[in-house]
Amino acid sequence: MTGKTLYDKLWDEHRVRESDDGTALIYIDLQLLHEVTSAQAFGGLREAARVPRRKAANLAVADHNVPTTDRRAGITDPIARLQVETLDRNCKEFGITEFAMTDPRQGIVHVVGPEQGATQPGMTIVCGDSHTATHGALGALAFGIGTSEVEHVLATQCLVARKMKNMRINLNGILPDGVVSKDMILAVIGLIGTSGGTGYAIEFAGTAVSNASMEARMTLCNMAIEAGARSGLVGVDERTITYLQDRPYTPRGEDFECAKDYWLQMVSDPDAVFDQEYDLEVSTLRPQVTWGTSPEMVVSVDDVVPDPADAPDQTRQGDWTRALDYMDLAPGTRIDAIEVDKVFIGACTNGRIEDLRAAAQVASGRKVAPNIKQALVVPGSGLVKTQAETEGLDRIFTEAGFEWREPGCSMCLAMNADRLEPGERCAATSNRNFEGRQGYGGRTHLVSPSMAAAAAIAGRFADPKQL
Amino acid sequence: MEKFINYTSVVIPIDRSNVDTDAIIPKQFLKSVEKSGFGDNLFDAWRYLDQGEPGQDCSNRPLNSEFVLNRKPYREGRVLLARENFGCGSSREHAVWALRDFGIRTVIAGSYADIFFNNCFKNGVLPIVLPSADIDALFDCDKDSGPFSMEIDLDRQTAVTDSGQVYRFEIDDFKKECLLEGLDDIALTLQHEGDIAAYEERRMREVPWLFQDLSR
Numbered sequence: 001m002t003g004k005t006l007y008d009k010l011w012d013e014h015r016v017r018e019s020d021d022g023t024a025l026i027y028i029d030l031q032l033l034h035e036v037t038s039a040q041a042f043g044g045l046r047e048a049a050r051v052p053r054r055k056a057a058n059l060a061v062a063d064h065n066v067p068t069t070d071r072r073a074g075i076t077d078p079i080a081r082l083q084v085e086t087l088d089r090n091c092k093e094f095g096i097t098e099f100a101m102t103d104p105r106q107g108i109v110h111v112v113g114p115e116q117g118a119t120q121p122g123m124t125i126v127c128g129d130s131h132t133a134t135h136g137a138l139g140a141l142a143f144g145i146g147t148s149e150v151e152h153v154l155a156t157q158c159l160v161a162r163k164m165k166n167m168r169i170n171l172n173g174i175l176p177d178g179v180v181s182k183d184m185i186l187a188v189i190g191l192i193g194t195s196g197g198t199g200y201a202i203e204f205a206g207t208a209v210s211n212a213s214m215e216a217r218m219t220l221c222n223m224a225i226e227a228g229a230r231s232g233l234v235g236v237d238e239r240t241i242t243y244l245q246d247r248p249y250t251p252r253g254e255d256f257e258c259a260k261d262y263w264l265q266m267v268s269d270p271d272a273v274f275d276q277e278y279d280l281e282v283s284t285l286r287p288q289v290t291w292g293t294s295p296e297m298v299v300s301v302d303d304v305v306p307d308p309a310d311a312p313d314q315t316r317q318g319d320w321t322r323a324l325d326y327m328d329l330a331p332g333t334r335i336d337a338i339e340v341d342k343v344f345i346g347a348c349t350n351g352r353i354e355d356l357r358a359a360a361q362v363a364s365g366r367k368v369a370p371n372i373k374q375a376l377v378v379p380g381s382g383l384v385k386t387q388a389e390t391e392g393l394d395r396i397f398t399e400a401g402f403e404w405r406e407p408g409c410s411m412c413l414a415m416n417a418d419r420l421e422p423g424e425r426c427a428a429t430s431n432r433n434f435e436g437r438q439g440y441g442g443r444t445h446l447v448s449p450s451m452a453a454a455a456a457i458a459g460r461f462a463d464p465k466q467l
Numbered sequence: 468m469e470k471f472i473n474y475t476s477v478v479i480p481i482d483r484s485n486v487d488t489d490a491i492i493p494k495q496f497l498k499s500v501e502k503s504g505f506g507d508n509l510f511d512a513w514r515y516l517d518q519g520e521p522g523q524d525c526s527n528r529p530l531n532s533e534f535v536l537n538r539k540p541y542r543e544g545r546v547l548l549a550r551e552n553f554g555c556g557s558s559r560e561h562a563v564w565a566l567r568d569f570g571i572r573t574v575i576a577g578s579y580a581d582i583f584f585n586n587c588f589k590n591g592v593l594p595i596v597l598p599s600a601d602i603d604a605l606f607d608c609d610k611d612s613g614p615f616s617m618e619i620d621l622d623r624q625t626a627v628t629d630s631g632q633v634y635r636f637e638i639d640d641f642k643k644e645c646l647l648e649g650l651d652d653i654a655l656t657l658q659h660e661g662d663i664a665a666y667e668e669r670r671m672r673e674v675p676w677l678f679q680d681l682s683r
Contacts, residue, residue: 016666023641029677039500056680079498086500097681130558146560148589156656195552230581251676259676294485415494434489440518
């Protein structure tokens, strides 16, 4: 018998029952909730007079709609305020723990889960948010679901699902200085395309992954969804165990030792077979920049904007042409000649402490260029913010001319007041460059934290090493 | 859930791949705590020439006359045709609510993003997958001979053009039954309460730390 992949193990461990047609009922260990995709689920429970099966298996936090300026003033937008208050009310009514907007632990749900130790290896984790894939970095099966499924999990602690296929992406080599996990995942999406991973769980492996920090692994898994895969995964190793130690919700003492033995099994067996496998040598990788309106439209900082005439097929030729038109870019333009108007550092992709350190290193002792209208730094959580302030990163940013904000999703999707105006161009550390994503008519280029900081300093895209 | 009933409608062609859920329903409309009322804002940024805001009366907004949903007879269409990876991006079920609210109960595409695909079935919307050659043929049909209708027959798993071209599609039996009968997923799962309880009991013994108490 051949070995099992990490995904196979997670699937088998959580199968409650399976029908002959392959439809299974799988058990969910942890559900994370936020304000945008939960109200209708709680409403559904109420209508059907149902209650959460295990309320203590849920954790809620408002992140999408919250202001990143002074919280004491509350939320000015009445519709957004109602949505956040609805979450507060639902959590209270149904007995679910919520980190309220003024709680120091509040932050982006995918930053908070691992930070609190609520995310643990061997778990199944869901949230009404596609970037739930992030939690797979700890060897958990984590994926985004719609609101109907949020309700289903609340009511039954289970989901109806079919097994996905297994994909492994081997990232081998030593990353060059200044090139980070964000560049790796953008390059992967460029390689396999935004639907390359559809129907698969993607495991990231190889020396560049085993050498990566837990936070860097989270960035990789976060964007698995941008390659079409609902789940990203990294096998558990000693680094995972060290990360988990002494977090508020991780087991203590003897329980920790038992859990640890179990966690360390959360790896693919050496003889496991994958349905699809890719290899990417990363030692020559350059910083990546997206040029279009899909994350797969990506090149290196020293490349030029591609020509739709060179597109691999007619459909993509049309997509590229439309994207260039929307982005107001001409084929052949050097990436490092593209000027930006705004810079956004944050999001569940790159809002953790290491990301802020990398950006601060570039910003340190420099000034934001005069053509930059706004450069925002939005920590992923209240605890990340406090840590950054302890290290003096906030002062580095503010002295350079960046704005230092309160935690939340912010300009990644611009549901709050942080947004691009029509036509504005942004260097963003977030995960999506779709039309209008950061504001109606806004133009987004996805980059790493140090590339975003470098764009703020240079006023255009630049290799941080050449500033 | 409302039962899926076979119907015939004009096909609305959106000749793009990777149509994302941000395009289907932009973020500002996700602030609603309701499941309905999204239809006027379906494809908002493509459909109107101004920037839409939630709660706004859309009847007086300037329309983008080039966009297919604003052209006759497409605006009466109830079947949407698109290319690869339709519904990619955010998990927002609001995208399906917006399609359903507009009246679109069937999407035909080369492929779908997984979360969107699942969300369709929870709301009585049928996502049909056809091979790319068929998708090409349908787009060509609209381009060459103008708007056409299709009859969507879920029982027989066929979509038939008004010129008689038959496209057969595959669908998971369980999902088909749920659509045809309008079944409530949660009630179905609760029929397996015994299995769930037995699973929990075993796991609480074997891996007790997985049953964390997040209320502490």
